[in-house]
Amino acid sequence: MIVTIIGIGLIGGSLAITLRENGFAQTIIGVDMNEESLHKALRRKIIDEALPLEQAIEKSQLIVVAVPVDSLLVLIPKILDQITHQVVIDVGSTKVTIMDTVRNHPKRRHFVATHPMAGTEFSGIEAAIPNLFDEKYTVICDVEDSAPAAVEVVEKLYRSIPMKIIYLNAKDHDVHTAYVSHISHISSFALALTVLEKEKDEERIFELASTGFSSTVRLAKSEPDTWIPIFRQNRDNLLDVLDEHINTLSQFRSLLIKRDFDKIRKLMEEANHIKRILNQKKV
């Protein structure tokens, strides 16, 4: 299959490596506004050729759009305008807004909305790695709004990696990802800021920061260009979880003030329950 990937960054680049390696794609065409990214991708042989958008669409059977979720809103309709027989997918972290955007497009059924649940705190083609998606979950959203033939191609793509597929409606997707991904980013950014603010003596952070701290603030290294559009589109769900998180922290605060360590123990034992869930996952 000839696959065009638009946005040759962490996600698009890693997907290109995987789909070439496992034989799903015979040819990968790269499209990116950043010339330097395309050159790097060509030199690393992550893509076979770099083309302007229109030519790339014309030559390919499947188009993967791996750009920030605000750019998706412009790009997906534009691509749908141009395609004839091609299948188009996105890999964005929010779904309700893009679904609303394409809802009445005459070629809506060529589009399949997906979200492979994988990533790192790094970005750009330099961060593209093999095996990023292996054995992880991918979401296909509002599957009934896409043509069965298009869905079949996309399922074949994800199974080739292999990824496990779950089907959600866009609304549920955005609620769940606020819980299990977006709030982690806010929490991590806030923790990094808190510590940077408090610890003016950076050398001390450098020396004393243990692996626990590094793990908790890892996501604070993430790219604002990727995450701000996500926060913008999923603002209401994020606010809801953020309120709950601030309440939980305030509960710890109040129990510490009252020195109620029995109740703190109860909360910690409840939180320990996350162990059972994450261990099943082995991440």
Next chain:
Amino acid sequence: MIVTIIGIGLIGGSLAITLRENGFAQTIIGVDMNEESLHKALRRKIIDEALPLEQAIEKSQLIVVAVPVDSLLVLIPKILDQITHQVVIDVGSTKVTIMDTVRNHPKRRHFVATHPMAGTEFSGIEAAIPNLFDEKYTVICDVEDSAPAAVEVVEKLYRSIPMKIIYLNAKDHDVHTAYVSHISHISSFALALTVLEKEKDEERIFELASTGFSSTVRLAKSEPDTWIPIFRQNRDNLLDVLDEHINTLSQFRSLLIKRDFDKIRKLMEEANHIKRILNQKKV
């Protein structure tokens, strides 16, 4: 050297493995209230023999106390009462309280307060691993209150691993560790609770949780028996950082409500600065 390790868990057990492997200890004696832990440590040959406290002290030259920080307050004075020539160290995560406890002990100068900045979210002898401490930092506290000969032994121990040593007073130590370790634990426990509370459908967490989420809540798997005494002893510093953290999260909340994404970007870019600090460390 004949070394007694009291508390054969994650820290004590890992230290035993390392000190035996690098030749610092010729014999390691294990002391633990938990018989099963001692048996496991003997079977894994992490310790050479298991003895009651008094006999272990008598036979050894160096005593490492690796128990929760509340038990330290009882054990360290008791051990100091009994020793003649031995050196005693702790490896606890808080320092002001233990320093106050031993301040006027006639054998205070035999005691060296240390804190190797390493750990995992697991606990018990089952979690003991080689290389846990390699190339990490260890703190030696209030070094002037210990006998130079005792300090020399302890420096030799940590350099044998090898670990890098920094010297802090107990008060600064407790302030810094609240920033770079203790608040991460509270944040992680609170985040796990928030998501468990919100996501009653556990299967969805299991499926959708990406590595980012797992990384952010990893510390929520930690053992309350270890961490509650730390929170109790470092309560005031922890409350101070926790207040700041809640304020930072509330700032994000308020900016989200106002849709002020320019200001959110500024905060995220500031937080990105943590990258430079952690990358130097390569953790």
